Each structure stands twice: as structure tokens, then as C-alpha cells.
Amino acid sequence: MRLRSLTAAQGPLLSAGILLSLVGTIAMLVQPLLVAALISTLVAGESAAAEVIALVVLFSADVLCGAVGSYLVARAGENIVLDLRTAVMSRILRARIPAVSTWDRGDLFTRASADTSLARVALSSSVSQLATSVLSVAGCLVMMFVLDAWLGLLTVATIGVTSLACVGLVRAIRTSAVENREHNSDFGSVILSQLSNLETVKALRAEDAELGRATAEASRARGSGLKIARIAALLTPAMNVGTQLSLALVIIVGAARAGQGLMALDALVAFVLYLLYLVSPLVVALMSVSQFQQGRAALDRVGALTGLESEMTVAHGSGVPGRPGLPDRGSGAGELVRFSDVRLTYPGREEPALRGVDLVLPARGLSAIVGPSGAGKSTVFKVLERFYEPDAGSVLWRGADIRSMPLEELRGRMGFVSQDGSLMRGSVWDNITLGASDASRDAIWDVLREVGLEEAVRSLPLGLDQPLGDDGAGLSGGQRQRLALARVLIHQPDLLLLDEATAHLDSDSEARISSIIATLAESIQVVLIAHRLSSVVGADQIIVLEDGLVTGSGRHGELVQVHETYRRLVSQQFEQPVAGH
Numbered sequence: 001m002r003l004r005s006l007t008a009a010q011g012p013l014l015s016a017g018i019l020l021s022l023v024g025t026i027a028m029l030v031q032p033l034l035v036a037a038l039i040s041t042l043v044a045g046e047s048a049a050a051e052v053i054a055l056v057v058l059f060s061a062d063v064l065c066g067a068v069g070s071y072l073v074a075r076a077g078e079n080i081v082l083d084l085r086t087a088v089m090s091r092i093l094r095a096r097i098p099a100v101s102t103w104d105r106g107d108l109f110t111r112a113s114a115d116t117s118l119a120r121v122a123l124s125s126s127v128s129q130l131a132t133s134v135l136s137v138a139g140c141l142v143m144m145f146v147l148d149a150w151l152g153l154l155t156v157a158t159i160g161v162t163s164l165a166c167v168g169l170v171r172a173i174r175t176s177a178v179e180n181r182e183h184n185s186d187f188g189s190v191i192l193s194q195l196s197n198l199e200t201v202k203a204l205r206a207e208d209a210e211l212g213r214a215t216a217e218a219s220r221a222r223g224s225g226l227k228i229a230r231i232a233a234l235l236t237p238a239m240n241v242g243t244q245l246s247l248a249l250v251i252i253v254g255a256a257r258a259g260q261g262l263m264a265l266d267a268l269v270a271f272v273l274y275l276l277y278l279v280s281p282l283v284v285a286l287m288s289v290s291q292f293q294q295g296r297a298a299l300d301r302v303g304a305l306t307g308l309e310s311e312m313t314v315a316h317g318s319g320v321p322g323r324p325g326l327p328d329r330g331s332g333a334g335e336l337v338r339f340s341d342v343r344l345t346y347p348g349r350e351e352p353a354l355r356g357v358d359l360v361l362p363a364r365g366l367s368a369i370v371g372p373s374g375a376g377k378s379t380v381f382k383v384l385e386r387f388y389e390p391d392a393g394s395v396l397w398r399g400a401d402i403r404s405m406p407l408e409e410l411r412g413r414m415g416f417v418s419q420d421g422s423l424m425r426g427s428v429w430d431n432i433t434l435g436a437s438d439a440s441r442d443a444i445w446d447v448l449r450e451v452g453l454e455e456a457v458r459s460l461p462l463g464l465d466q467p468l469g470d471d472g473a474g475l476s477g478g479q480r481q482r483l484a485l486a487r488v489l490i491h492q493p494d495l496l497l498l499d500e501a502t503a504h505l506d507s508d509s510e511a512r513i514s515s516i517i518a519t520l521a522e523s524i525q526v527v528l529i530a531h532r533l534s535s536v537v538g539a540d541q542i543i544v545l546e547d548g549l550v551t552g553s554g555r556h557g558e559l560v561q562v563h564e565t566y567r568r569l570v571s572q573q574f575e576q577p578v579a580g581h
């Protein structure tokens with residue numbers, strides 16, 4: 001993401017807007033001169049029609065150019081925000097999982113939403129305001145010196161001292177703006193985590209504590225926001241004092257000079273008009289420098305996301321020989337996946353999650369990975385999906401190293417369903433076509449039928465267009481899981497990975513999903529991670545993972561005979577005494 005090039009793309013629009021605003025400013029600058037000419041003509045008792053017409057034209061040009069110019073600048077600003085947001089989201093969505101997981105989610109959220117919006121101020125409106133106001137100030141000063149150099153010097157001396165004092169205020173605003181962005185971001189992180197865990201907060205009766213946490217963060221943001229407001233509030237009055245002082249001096253000295261015949265009366269009127277015109281652009285110039293500083297603080301935060309490492313940089317051939325592209329479905333001797341001595345330690349962790357895993361998944365059938373909590377079961381899936389790269393060892397897909405394959409195609413051959421199904425905001429249709437935008441209506445109904453959801457979806461008030469909310473609200477837990485299953489089946493995967501996909505379901509829903517899985521396992525490889533061993537006893541292969549190592553594999557009957565940990569897990573689940581007996 002190159003911020004400069006994003007702004008450069010809007011350069012023509014921004015320049016056109018600034019140019020028009022400048023034309024408007026020039027039209028404004030000429031007005032006092034015309035007023036002076038009008039006065040002299042009237043005093044001389046001549047016709048002032050030409051001056052009046054010229055004044056009307058100038059006023060109209062001032063208004064029209066100013067309005068169109070500021071619209072173009074605003075448009076360029078909105079375009080910059082859009083480009084910036086697209087670039088930021090492309091960075092985030094294409095980043096490597098380990099790179100993203102080092103960031104706080106709320107922080108990423110604020111950078112992508114609020115900070116990109118503030119960046120617009122820095123890149124468009126404040127730049128344009130600065131250009132027009134600096135031109136106005138310079139133009140006014142030049143005209144004032146042309147009218148009367150002594151009065152000009154007097155003005156520069158009084159207003160100059162005030163402006164210098166204000167520059168210090170602007171610097172202080174920048175420091176507070178950086179602090180305020182951080183505080184707002186912290187507040188965003190807190191509310192994001194609270195919104196994602198609203199039910200847990202309620203169940204734990206932690207509303208008051210959480211409200212306290214949110215209020216504390218909001219108060220910190222208010223504190224730094226007020227600090228900015230206090231400094232910014234001083235800017236205009238400080239400038240006003242300078243102007244009033246200068247106005248009083250100009251009128252006194254000007255009147256004296258006019259009395260001595262050193263200055264014409266119409267020139268004095270024009271001078272005073274220029275002085276009045278000078279104040280507002282001067283304040284705007286200072287304010288836009290302060291706004292620019294605030295926008296820069298936001299822009300720096302957005303720019304920091306350029307450091308997110310993209311998956312594209314690790315997607316292909318990390319020094320691993322092998323032809324690119326996915327191997328044919330027939331290759332690999334009926335073997336779909338082979339892990340050989342796979343080792344992985346998560347970034348920032350000392351203990352490895354996988355210590356040399358060896359396993360084989362055939363092209364068809366049902367495999368289960370079982371083992372104690374923290375044994376590394378989910379990590380096996382993460383390695384397969386290439387969310388994390390192993391530190392050592394290799395993973396083969398139909399005989400070819402997965403590092404030599406296009407990431408998109410590799411993931412396209414796998415379907416992954418997590419514990420909660422992770423439905424997205426949107427309709428049933430949006431969820432099923434996620435990553436499969438070209439799926440036909442018939443194909444969608446086919447997969448819904450396959451997972452036994454056709455009736456349920458047809459009975460929804462809006463059918464496929466029924467909005468589901470963030471977590472699929474509107475569907476039962478079992479239906480959500482089946483919808484998540486339908487969403488991956490539409491891609492016709494060769495390998496289905498189910499991470500505790502039935503953990504939250506009642507036995508009826510679990511049985512329905514188990515029967516769907518059994519049917520699928522006749523044609524593809526299905527791998528289950530399951531704590532409930534009842535769902536894996538019929539598996540063709542059960543892999544026992546302990547502390548990052550495969551300590552056994554086989555069918556249920558065999559493992560019960562020979563594997564100590566598996567026997568213990570089975571006895572814990574099937575032979576628990578019933579409460580009260």
C-alpha cells in the first residue's frame with residue numbers, strides 16, 4: 001500500500017478543485033479594489049455602472065468557483081478514503097495469519113475505519129484550505145502594501161506576533177492528536193471485544209464491570225479530545241485579539257495619514273476591507289495546519305499496516321522443488337495427505353505445538369484426531385490450510401509438497417468447518433456463495449438438500465435471502481452447522497476438516513450431521529477433531545495426538561486394546577457413573 005500513489009491517483013481532481021478555489025480567492029481579493037474604485041467614481045459624480053457590473057461578476061465568480069472547487073476537493077477526499085480503505089482491507093485480508101494475530105483486532109478495526117476517514121482531512125480538505133487561505137493571506141498583504149506600505153508594516157507587525165504564538169498552539173495540537181487517536185483506538189478494541197462476547201458478559205453478570213471498562217476508555221479519549229479542544233479554542237480568540245488590535249491601530253494611523261493628505265480615503269476603506277478579509281483565512285490557515293497534523297497522526301497509523309506480511313509472499317515455492325499447480329486427483333497412490341516429521345512452534349511460544357507429527361490421510365474415508373486439550377489437534381488443520389508454516393518436516397498433497405502449490409487452489413480443495421460454524425453477516429445466499437460467487441441456484445439447493453436443510457430454508461420468510469445476522473441468528477445451532485457444512489460442500493472439496501463441528505449440538509442434530517459425514521466419507525476424506533468419542537468410534541482411522549506427537553493410530557477396537565491414553569479417554573467418557581447413582 002503506497003499512500004503517496006493513492007493520493008497521486010486523485011491528483012488531477014484535487015488540483016482542479018484547488019485551482020477553482022484559488023480562482024474564487026482571486027475574485028475575492030479584487031473586490032476591495034473595485035469597492036475603492038466605486039467610491040471614487042461615486043464621489044466624482046460619474047456613472048458607476050461598469051464597477052457595479054464588475055463587482056457582481058466577481059461576487060458570482062467567488063461563490064461559484066469556491067463552491068465547485070470545494071465539492072471537487074471533497075470528492076477527491078472521499079475517493080482517497082475509498083482507495084485507502086480498499087488497500088487497507090486487501091492488506092488485512094491477504095495477510096498471513098501469524099502476522100495478523102500479533103495485532104489487536106480493535107486496533108485494526110479503528111485503523112481501517114476511523115483512521116482512514118481522518119486521513120481524508122489530511123490529504124484533501126486541509127491541503128486545499130491551506131492553499132486557498134495562504135493565497136488569500138498573501139494576496140491581502142500584497143494589496144495592503146500596494147495601498148499603503150506603512151500601514152502594511154503595522155499590520156504585519158501586530159498580526160505577525162499573534163500568528164507566531166499560534167504556531168506553538170498548533171504544535172501542541174499535533175501531540176495531543178496522536179494521543180487521542182490511541183485512546184479512541186483502545187476504546188474501539190474494548191467495545192469490539194464486548195460486542196463479540198455479549199452473551200458471556202451477561203451470563204457472568206459482568207455488565208457493570210464491562211461498562212466501567214468501556215467508560216474508563218471513553219473517558220481517556222474524552223480527556224485527550226478536550227485537550228485538543230482547549231488548545232484549538234485558544235486559536236481563534238488569540239487571532240481575534242491580534243486583528244482587533246491591528247484594526248484599531250490601522251484606523252487611528254490611517255485616519256491621521258488621510259488627514260495629512262498622505263493617503264486617500266478610498267484607499268483607507270480598501271485597506272480596512274483587506275484587513276477584515278485577512279483574518280478569516282489566517283485562522284483557517286492555522287486551523288488547517290492543525291487538522292493536517294491530526295490527519296497525519298491517523299495516516300501514520302494507517303501506514304503502519306503496510307508492515308503486515310502478505311500470504312502472497314510465502315504462497316509459492318518456498319525453496320521447495322516440485323511443479324507448481326495441484327497434482328491430479330489420481331496421483332499419490334490413493335494417499336491424499338502425508339505429514340512427515342512436521343514441527344511447529346507458534347511465534348512467541350517456547351513449547352512446540354507439533355514435535356514431529358507423522359500421519360497419513362487416504363483419499364477416502366473417515367479419520368478422527370483425538371487427544372487431550374492442547375495436544376495440537378487444531379494446529380494440524382492450521383498447517384494443512386497453510387495458516388502457519390511448519391518449522392521443519394513436510395506436508396504432501398497427493399505426493400507433492402503443499403508449499404509448491406498455489407495457495408488458492410490448495411485451499412479450494414479443502415473444506416473447513418469450525419466449532420461454531422462462523423456464519424457471516426448477510427443472507428443464507430451470501431453465506432453459501434461465500435468464495436463461490438458463481439454458484440448456480442440449482443447447485444445451492446443441491447447442497448442444502450445434501451445437508452438436510454432444504455425444507456428449513458424454504459420455510460424461512462425470505463428463503464435464501466433471509467438475513468442471518470452476525471452469528472447466524474434465526475437458525476438453530478444444528479441448522480447453523482449444517483449451513484456451514486453446505487457452504488464448504490458447494491466447493492466439492494477432496495478433504496473435509498471438521499474441528500469440533502458437532503461439539504455444541506444436541507444428540508439429534510449430532511446424529512444428522514454424523515450421517516451426512518458418513519455419506520461424504522464414501523467419496524472423499526473427512527477428518528474430525530472430536531472430544532466426544534461417541535462420534536468417532538466408527539471412524540476408519542483414529543489418530544491419537546499427545547503433546548504434539550502422534551502416539552497411536554488405528555480403529556477404535558484396536559486402540560482400546562493397545563493404547564493407554566485412548567483407553568483412558570474412552571473410559572472417562574463411556575463409563576462415567578451417572579449422577580445420583
Ligand SMILES: Nc1ncnc2c1ncn2[C@@H]1O[C@H](COP(=O)(O)OP(=O)(O)OP(=O)(O)O)[C@@H](O)[C@H]1O
Binds near residue numbers: 349373
Ligand atoms: N495462535 C496461537 N498462538 C500461540 N499458541 C497457540 C496458538 N494456537 C494454539 N496455540 C498453542 O499450541 C498448542 C496446541 O494448540 P491446539 O489448539 O492445536 O490444541 P488442541 O489439541 O486443538 O486443543 P483443544 O482440544 O483444547 O482445542 C497449545 O499449547 C496452544 O496453547
